[in-house]
Amino acid sequence: MIKKIQLPLQTLNLIVGFMIWVIISSLLPYITDDIKIPADQLSMVTAIPVILGSVLRIPLGYYANIFGARILFLVSFILLLFPVYYISEASSLTDLIIGGLFLGIGGAVFSVGVTSLPKYYPKEKHGLVNGVYGAGNIGTAVTTFAAPIIATKIGWAPTVKLYLFLLLLFILLNFFLGDRKEVKVKTPIVEQIKGVYKNQKMWFFSLFYFITFGSFVAFTVYLPNFLVSNFELDKVDAGMRTAGFIAVATLMRPAGGWLADRFKPLFLLMGTFAAYTLSAILLAFSPSIGLYSVGSLVIAVCAGIGNGVIFKLVPLYFNKQAGIVNGIVSMMGGLGGFFPPVLLSAIHGITGQYSIGFMLLSQVALASLVLVIWMYYQDRLSLQSEVFNSTGQGVLVTDVSGKIMAVNPAFTRLTGYVEKEVVGEKPSVLKSGRQPEGFYREMWKAIKEKGVWQGEIWNKRKNGEAYLQWLTISAVKDETGDDVRYVGTFSDITLEKS
Known part of the structure; x- marks a missing residue:
């Protein structure tokens, strides 16, 4: 019974972690009414939670094999009580940066589930299982949609305090329903890193996830404020549109994993990066709100499918080092969400527009498309070589x-x-x-x-x-x-x- 509920429990854990991860970016239009933040610091405030949320994914992915998902989720949610309360009492930019940094724990828990859950299922279902778990990033949509509505009625600080009750609930759920007998793997972390750091495929997967998950996070933290300032939408409307972007990307993630279980994953990635390239070029021309919505939704579909496919590929190529590789790849995805908002802000400060930033995204996506094609033919050559030699x-x-x-x-x-x-x-x-x-x-x-x-x-x-x-x-x-x-x-x- 306990083993059967791990997928829904850990998926709900990820939803909660991601809900907390984006508290600041979702409520920033309300927070700035009380706390004066210089315009050139806005993107930094929203990007800060991504730093710790990215870097911590490596140790959390590794220790998920050592201690099991139950302990990792318990400890993470207990630690998150501090930054959530601290942000609810924030009165300065420094308070937001300190609290935001530790909010990153909410994003870091991602690598726990992708390491733990494949132990409960056969390999041919890993794509779907990790895709369903990854759909837990719907938590960002929940906060992006709900937090502004609640803040309009009770204020942003009390809204943040509500998350303390959610954390306490899930601390109890993990304590009683977490799997105490999860299979443990105790290979020293240094040995695991030595075994994978020279492998080209790990770094390619890191780049691909840097783009797919990075663009998901970047658009999540960037859209609410951008839609208000650039298209003069009201705060609730901007929040609902961002929630729509997140919902599409989230629903496509298990679809991507399911497709990767049935078709060639690298072919799916080729289509994903081709669509990324064209959509980013469209956004680079600063279209109307209608075309901008179309380009953003195509990127949401690509981000979801790409995320699902990549975490089918990781255990496929790195079965024995899945924990550490999941951590490294997901860390790079998190960093992919940190740099674009900062880069877009810097480019906007220099040129007064975002076009160059979107054109850079299109070129990185095009380079990734070339790499996926190269990987596909390298795999074919490797297969031929294995047949020849064996x-x-x-x-x-x-x-x-x-x-x-x-x-x-x-x-x-x-x-x-x-x-x-x-x-x-x-x-x-x-x-x-x-x-x-x-x-x-x-x-x-x-x-x-x-x-x-x-x-x-x-x-x-x-x-x-x-x-x-x-x-x-x-x-x-x-x-x-x-x-x-x-x-x-x-x-x-x-x-x-x-």
């Missing part, structure tokens, strides 16, 4: 002149020759001298006419021992039908014949 038959590849280009480990095992000894040589180094001259002439005639030959042939090993092979030689042709190389596969059938 097959039990000896394989040698020659160019059209007959010089050996490559051999596999089975070739070395069967003949005694290592690759460097035969590359550049002709297969005649294997001749036993037991075949009549006309044999080879007929062999090559068949290859030229039919594209393939197979049969028995006597060859010799490096030590001079003759043995009987079953050999297949196939011609590899180009688009024009010309031979470009030849592939020979063989096995030792001496014992079978004897």
Whole structure:
């Protein structure tokens, strides 16, 4: 029973964590009525919670394997009581920055669930499970939508204090319903980092999540104030539009995970980044509120699908180091939410517009599209290499002149020759001298006419021992039908014949 409720419990935990993470950005239009914040500091105030929320994801992802999700969520919610109360009593910019920094714990809990929940489900469901859990970022929409409405009636400070009761409720829920017997993994953190930090795929996934989750967070904290100042919408309307953006991105996240369980995840990412590129270009031209809404909603769809796909890929490629990799990748996503608002603010201060910032997003998305395509073809080459190296038959590849280009480990095992000894040589180094001259002439005639030959042939090993092979030689042709190389596969059938 306890194991079955972990997905809904941990998803609700994430909703609460994300609700608290965006308290300041959601209530900023109300807070600025009481606390004077310089215009050039507004983006910093909204971005500050993202710092700790990003950096803490690495240790929380790691310790989720050591102590389990129950302890991590309990401790996190207890610690969040302090910044929530402190912000409710804030009277200066410094108070907001200090409280906001520790609000980051609410965003950091994300890496706990993506590390814990896959332990309860088979691998073919990991995309959907992490997608459902990731939908907990709907918490940002809940606060963005509800907090301004409540603040209009009772004020922003009492609104913040209401979150203390929510935290106390979930502290109790985790204490009684958290899984005390969760499977623990106790590999030292230094060993795990050493095992992954040189892996290209981890850094590619970090970049992709930097864009997908980063744009989600960035738009969440940037839209409420931007819609009020740029399109002169009222505060509640801006909050509802931002909540709509968050809701779309959130609903598409489990959809992205579900699609990644059924289709090729890298193909889904290609489509995601292509759409990102076009949407960011549209936003760069400062369109009307209608076109701006269309561009933003397309980015919301892309962010949701991309987030779901990436956390299908992480456990797929890093099963044994999922905790630390989840932490690193999700940290980069959090940082992706920190830098865009700061960068957009700086660009706006210099140029008076946001166009350059959106154009930068389009170019980073385009670069990511190229990287995903490259990863796809690298995976295909890697698969071919694995087949080539792991097959039990000896394989040698020659160019059209007959010089050996490559051999596999089975070739070395069967003949005694290592690759460097035969590359550049002709297969005649294997001749036993037991075949009549006309044999080879007929062999090559068949290859030229039919594209393939197979049969028995006597060859010799490096030590001079003759043995009987079953050999297949196939011609590899180009688009024009010309031979470009030849592939020979063989096995030792001496014992079978004897």
